[in-house]
Amino acid sequence: MKLKGKVALITGSGSGIGLEIAVAMAREGATIIINDISEANISAAIERVREFDVPYLGVLCNVSSSQAVKEMFKSIMNKFNTLDILVNNAGITINDEKVNENYKKLAEQLLTTGKTNISLGATRNLTDVDWDNMLKVHLYGTFHCTREALNIMEDKGYGKIINIASVCGIAGGVGAPAYSAAKGGIIAFTKAVAAEVIRVGVYVNAIAPGYIDTPFLNTMSPESMASVLLATPLGRLGKASEIAPLAVFLASEDSSYIVGQVISPNGGMVL
Numbered sequence: 001m002k003l004k005g006k007v008a009l010i011t012g013s014g015s016g017i018g019l020e021i022a023v024a025m026a027r028e029g030a031t032i033i034i035n036d037i038s039e040a041n042i043s044a045a046i047e048r049v050r051e052f053d054v055p056y057l058g059v060l061c062n063v064s065s066s067q068a069v070k071e072m073f074k075s076i077m078n079k080f081n082t083l084d085i086l087v088n089n090a091g092i093t094i095n096d097e098k099v100n101e102n103y104k105k106l107a108e109q110l111l112t113t114g115k116t117n118i119s120l121g122a123t124r125n126l127t128d129v130d131w132d133n134m135l136k137v138h139l140y141g142t143f144h145c146t147r148e149a150l151n152i153m154e155d156k157g158y159g160k161i162i163n164i165a166s167v168c169g170i171a172g173g174v175g176a177p178a179y180s181a182a183k184g185g186i187i188a189f190t191k192a193v194a195a196e197v198i199r200v201g202v203y204v205n206a207i208a209p210g211y212i213d214t215p216f217l218n219t220m221s222p223e224s225m226a227s228v229l230l231a232t233p234l235g236r237l238g239k240a241s242e243i244a245p246l247a248v249f250l251a252s253e254d255s256s257y258i259v260g261q262v263i264s265p266n267g268g269m270v271l
């Protein structure tokens with residue numbers, strides 16, 4: 001078992017990629033802390049983790065609130081008195097009907113005339129609220145949890161932090177400007193913090209998945225899904241279980257010379 005005795009917090013692990021990472025880490029013997037904003041998701045995730053007979057804790061906390069994150073870390077310290085692994089995974093998407101509509105028009109125009117002059121209009125129509133929420137959950141959430149984790153990890157001289165970015169943070173996701181900005185910010189943050197803390201034994205790396213089949217993609221239009229599949233050489237979506245082994249690898253001693261890297265399991269979408 002590669003993570004026996006390690007204590008791991010996975011944010012947003014009530015569903016999708018985070019849930020598969022929690023299960024994979026439990027399988028490797030880690031103590032698992034399931035965090036989410038959905039109580040139902042936490043309960044369902046705990047049912048999966050229980051199978052592996054490892055200690056666990058569920059914590060309801062919105063990572064976009066620095067105060068709530070401080071409280072979450074207090075409860076983790078009260079129960080386990082340490083933290084070895086942090087996976088910053090919690091995330092949201094915007095259900096942008098207007099962008100979906102424009103995608104449809106654009107696809108129709110392309111198919112009928114062979115060219116298009118339609119903008120998706122995502123940025124000009126983006127509201128302050130959507131922009132703020134996106135950055136708050138992804139970028140601020142990653143910062144809030146990393147800061148608390150480093151207070152523990154730097155002092156003990158050991159830690160593994162894994163930030164879940166996205167291909168959109170590397171190449172830009174058309175129609176998703178706020179999400180791309182948040183994920184690009186996470187990538188730059190990963191590199192800066194990695195170089196800062198590696199000398200005290202804390203590893204920071206990022207995973208930048210391509211499109212993965214989770215509830216996260218439920219609001220995508222058929223046209224944007226088709227364009228994603230066409231742009232993915234492997235010709236299909238990824239599975240959350242295809243991301244989890246990479247997170248286990250980055251959390252284990254096997255990745256002892258990997259510092260500040262962005263590893264992108266994406267079916268060949270971004271090369």
Ligand SMILES: NC(=O)c1ccc[n+]([C@@H]2O[C@H](COP(=O)([O-])OP(=O)(O)OC[C@H]3O[C@@H](n4cnc5c(N)ncnc54)[C@H](O)[C@@H]3O)[C@@H](O)[C@H]2O)c1
Nearest residue numbers: 012015016017036037062063089090091166211212214216
């Ligand atoms: N699915 C994809 O195609 C894809 C691709 C690249 C990156 N990602 C990233 O992977 C991560 C996980 O996404 P997923 O596909 O598993 O989505 P998901 O919707 O299945 O899971 C996300 C979980 O995060 C929780 N969450 C949302 N806001 C939260 C908050 N403020 N605090 C705590 N928990 C919160 C949700 O309740 C949910 O359980 C996200 O950061 C996402 O941006 C997803």
